[in-house]
Amino acid sequence: MWEPFLPSLIILLPLLGFAVNGALALSAARKSADAVRAGGEFDFFENGRPATHSLPTWVGPGVVLGAFLLTLVNFIGMLGADLHEPVIRSYWSWISIGEDPFSGNRLDVAAAIQLDQLSMIMMMIITGVGLLIHVFSVGYMQDDPGYPRYFAYLNLFIFFMLVLVMGASYPIMFIGWEGVGLCSYLLIGFWFSDEAKASAGKKAFIVNRIGDLGFLLAIFLLYLVFQRVDFAGVFGDAEAVFVYGGPVITTVTLFFLIAATGKSAQIPLYIWLPDAMAGPTPVSALIHAATMVTAGVYLVARSSVLFALAPLTSAMVAGIGVLTALFAATIALKQNDIKKVLAYSTISQLGYMFLGVGVGAYTAGIFHLMTHAFFKALLFLGAGAVIHSMHHALHHTKKDWDAQDMRNMGGLKAYMPYTWITMWLATVAIVGIWPFAGFFSKDEIIWMTAAMAGAEQAPYAGLYTVYWILALAAAMLTAFYMARLMFLTFHGENRTGSREAEHLHEAPRTMWIPLVILAALSVFGGWINVSTDLRESILGGFGWLPMGEWLHSWLEPVTEAAHRVQETNLGELAQVSPLGGGEWEWGLISFVAALAVVLTTLRFLGRSKVTVAVEDAEPTGFARILYNKWYVDEFYHRWVVDPVLTTSRFLWRIVDTKIIDGTVNLVGNGTRALGWVVSLFQTGQVNTYAFVLTVGVLVLLSMVVF
Amino acid sequence: MLAESLVVAGLIFVIGTLGVIVRRNVIIMFLCIELQLNAVNLTFVAFSRFVGIEGQIFVFFVIAVAAAEAAVGLAIIISIFRHYETVDVNNFNLLKW
Numbered sequence: 001m002w003e004p005f006l007p008s009l010i011i012l013l014p015l016l017g018f019a020v021n022g023a024l025a026l027s028a029a030r031k032s033a034d035a036v037r038a039g040g041e042f043d044f045f046e047n048g049r050p051a052t053h054s055l056p057t058w059v060g061p062g063v064v065l066g067a068f069l070l071t072l073v074n075f076i077g078m079l080g081a082d083l084h085e086p087v088i089r090s091y092w093s094w095i096s097i098g099e100d101p102f103s104g105n106r107l108d109v110a111a112a113i114q115l116d117q118l119s120m121i122m123m124m125i126i127t128g129v130g131l132l133i134h135v136f137s138v139g140y141m142q143d144d145p146g147y148p149r150y151f152a153y154l155n156l157f158i159f160f161m162l163v164l165v166m167g168a169s170y171p172i173m174f175i176g177w178e179g180v181g182l183c184s185y186l187l188i189g190f191w192f193s194d195e196a197k198a199s200a201g202k203k204a205f206i207v208n209r210i211g212d213l214g215f216l217l218a219i220f221l222l223y224l225v226f227q228r229v230d231f232a233g234v235f236g237d238a239e240a241v242f243v244y245g246g247p248v249i250t251t252v253t254l255f256f257l258i259a260a261t262g263k264s265a266q267i268p269l270y271i272w273l274p275d276a277m278a279g280p281t282p283v284s285a286l287i288h289a290a291t292m293v294t295a296g297v298y299l300v301a302r303s304s305v306l307f308a309l310a311p312l313t314s315a316m317v318a319g320i321g322v323l324t325a326l327f328a329a330t331i332a333l334k335q336n337d338i339k340k341v342l343a344y345s346t347i348s349q350l351g352y353m354f355l356g357v358g359v360g361a362y363t364a365g366i367f368h369l370m371t372h373a374f375f376k377a378l379l380f381l382g383a384g385a386v387i388h389s390m391h392h393a394l395h396h397t398k399k400d401w402d403a404q405d406m407r408n409m410g411g412l413k414a415y416m417p418y419t420w421i422t423m424w425l426a427t428v429a430i431v432g433i434w435p436f437a438g439f440f441s442k443d444e445i446i447w448m449t450a451a452m453a454g455a456e457q458a459p460y461a462g463l464y465t466v467y468w469i470l471a472l473a474a475a476m477l478t479a480f481y482m483a484r485l486m487f488l489t490f491h492g493e494n495r496t497g498s499r500e501a502e503h504l505h506e507a508p509r510t511m512w513i514p515l516v517i518l519a520a521l522s523v524f525g526g527w528i529n530v531s532t533d534l535r536e537s538i539l540g541g542f543g544w545l546p547m548g549e550w551l552h553s554w555l556e557p558v559t560e561a562a563h564r565v566q567e568t569n570l571g572e573l574a575q576v577s578p579l580g581g582g583e584w585e586w587g588l589i590s591f592v593a594a595l596a597v598v599l600t601t602l603r604f605l606g607r608s609k610v611t612v613a614v615e616d617a618e619p620t621g622f623a624r625i626l627y628n629k630w631y632v633d634e635f636y637h638r639w640v641v642d643p644v645l646t647t648s649r650f651l652w653r654i655v656d657t658k659i660i661d662g663t664v665n666l667v668g669n670g671t672r673a674l675g676w677v678v679s680l681f682q683t684g685q686v687n688t689y690a691f692v693l694t695v696g697v698l699v700l701l702s703m704v705v706f
Numbered sequence: 707m708l709a710e711s712l713v714v715a716g717l718i719f720v721i722g723t724l725g726v727i728v729r730r731n732v733i734i735m736f737l738c739i740e741l742q743l744n745a746v747n748l749t750f751v752a753f754s755r756f757v758g759i760e761g762q763i764f765v766f767f768v769i770a771v772a773a774a775e776a777a778v779g780l781a782i783i784i785s786i787f788r789h790y791e792t793v794d795v796n797n798f799n800l801l802k803w
Binding site: 682683684686687690 | 723726727728729730735795796798799800801802
């Protein structure tokens with residue numbers, strides 16, 4: 001039996017980092033508040049770098065490095081262990097409710113963590129990519145007055161994210177789920193003095209609350225069914241307790257789906273993610289691309305047995321995924337803010353992951369989650385380096401142009417070669433160019449959709465065929481908008497202005513080294529899970545690519561129950577797509593098509609003239625609809641936000657202040673009025689009292705006598 | 707004989723009561739209270755002829771208490787008079803809300 005090495009320390013190290021950086025942030029805040037109270041302005045960097053702003057450089061990335069090394073040790077240990085059951089470490093009894101005398105129900109939730117193949121992969125991504133982004137942040141955020149606060153939040157985020165993936169029960173997972181939402185809110189609104197950014201954080205938090213309600217309801221339902229909510233208990237009995245496709249399991253998984261659409265920014269709750277770009281760019285890379293937003297995919301993959309038992313929900317997961325993938329990709333076509341394009345691209349790629357876990361290819365979903373974490377983090381960090389450079393250049397000459405608008409960039413490859421090359425590697429990875437990471441992961445998802453459409457007893461077979469075609473279409477859109485992003489940013493003439501261009505420069509070393517590491521992962525990361533069919537074809541160099549279906553067999557202990565359910569109920573998956581052709585043929589087709597789209601886009605844009613943001617005309621026609629994001633925000637505002645506000649205002653002004661407060665005030669005022677009336681009798685005149693006394697005695701006497 | 711005594715006692719009591727209610731001079735009111743007490747005393751005495759000695763005994767108690775009450779009452783009146791320099795009860799209305 002394999003013994004994990006200090007698993008609790010993996011969680012606790014980032015928490016320690018949060019405590020230290022948080023204390024530094026508080027002391028920095030006090031210093032600046034004292035200075036402001038004394039009437040001055042406070043410049044942290046006046047006398048060099050104070051301890052509050054130099055210690056986080058070591059503490060912040062340091063604790064994550066510690067967590068990463070511990071994870072690595074455990075990962076290597078698990079590699080050699082041949083583990084079939086998750087290793088559970090239970091620390092104390094968290095929620096314990098004794099037996100209900102009427103129903104006999106009881107509830108015991110332990111504060112326990114679970115190490116298995118799935119959580120190990122997630123931990124490697126979180127601490128690994130997290131470490132690189134922490135290092136990048138050192139360069140990116142160093143001159144910000146909120147530097148210690150930034151690292152405090154970032155460490156806290158890593159802590160909660162690890163709780164999310166290491167929790168051994170749904171309630172523990174829920175702590176992490178809520179915690180990462182909190183950190184997301186704090187970091188989106190990091191520059192809270194800008195009201196737009198503060199309200200972007202609020203929007204993210206509120207939209208996520210809707211999803212969180214689904215999570216809670218799902219936990220309650222599971223408790224009703226099982227009387228327990230830990231993974232081992234629920235998954236162990238799921239196949240025996242639930243009927244395949246029955247109403248209860250469908251409801252449970254639908255609630256989980258609502259939760260996942262919120263956290264993972266899927267239709268209909270995706271609207272918070274583009275606004276979340278208000279946060280610092282490394283935050284967008286870590287939270288809003290690589291880790292937190294994939295929590296929904298993790299949730300579905302973790303509950304794979306439950307979803308496999310609910311074919312209707314699975315079809316909905318896949319449907320929502322593919323629609324989101326296509327929808328977000330169309331919006332990304334016409335955005336000019338470099339981070340907005342990447343945000344919609346993230347939503348679109350998350351859609352692919354949902355499609356993967358929806359068609360029952362849980363490994364493929366996690367695989368794409370992993371490769372996406374590499375190349376999307378790289379794209380965001382690269383964009384961060386570009387913005388950093390643009391910001392410096394524009395700041396230098398005090399030009400009030402938007403540092404994030406791609407129309408103001410152009411030709412940056414001459415100034416930022418490392419960023420340029422690494423971002424191109426990430427781009428070819430995301431658009432699915434062979435043999436980069438994204439090709440293998442995306443192709444597996446698309447292929448599994450086709451295989452599902454042709455499965456022996458597949459429910460909704462026609463639907464899956466539609467999904468498959470839409471997924472292929474979305475892949476072409478990805479190729480277009482990514483090529484456009486790269487062209488506008490790095491190629492063609494520089495449009496920043498000749499005086500500004502002198503100040504454009506490559507990012508400092510702490511920033512480009514993480515880019516290079518992530519680039520390597522984006523190139524080779526896909527090789528860990530090449531399906532046998534591809535590997536033996538020309539796309540695998542006729543068996544030359546190493547590792548084969550490593551991730552598939554690695555995750556098998558986690559997904560085997562789900563696969564058992566699928567085999568029983570769906571039968572054999574198809575070997576040819578609905579339009580004919582096997583896996584490697586379609587892989588080749590999508591690769592060639594994506595390559596063609598990229599090259600055509602580059603040629604097409606190379607000939608057209610790009611105008612800078614201030615001179616550019618508003619788009620017209622269909623482009624205008626895409627530019628305005630299909631008016632979804634406006635739609636929600638009109639039909640959801642406004643009615644809620646109107647109702648709230650009615651409840652506040654009429655029901656609360658008038659009816660409820662009115663009733664309370666009426667009781668109070670009535671008592672006072674009555675008191676006033678009665679007090680009139682108290683004249684202070686002895687004669688009156690004597691008179692009243694006499695009358696009273698007479699009345700009493702007459703009552704006795706008569 | 708009893709009826710006449712009770713009528714007289716009743717008349718005196720009513721006169722006393724009306725005096726307390728109507729008059730404003732606190733000394734007169736005080737005297738009227740004495741009237742009421744003595745009307746009651748008269749009733750006790752009248753009934754004691756038929757009921758027994760207890761009525762007479764009770765009258766002694768009443769007289770004793772009335773004497774004490776007169777002493778205290780007059781003392782209060784004097785101290786109030788020293789304060790207000792009047793004995794008109796209309797001026798004594800501090801015990802009002």
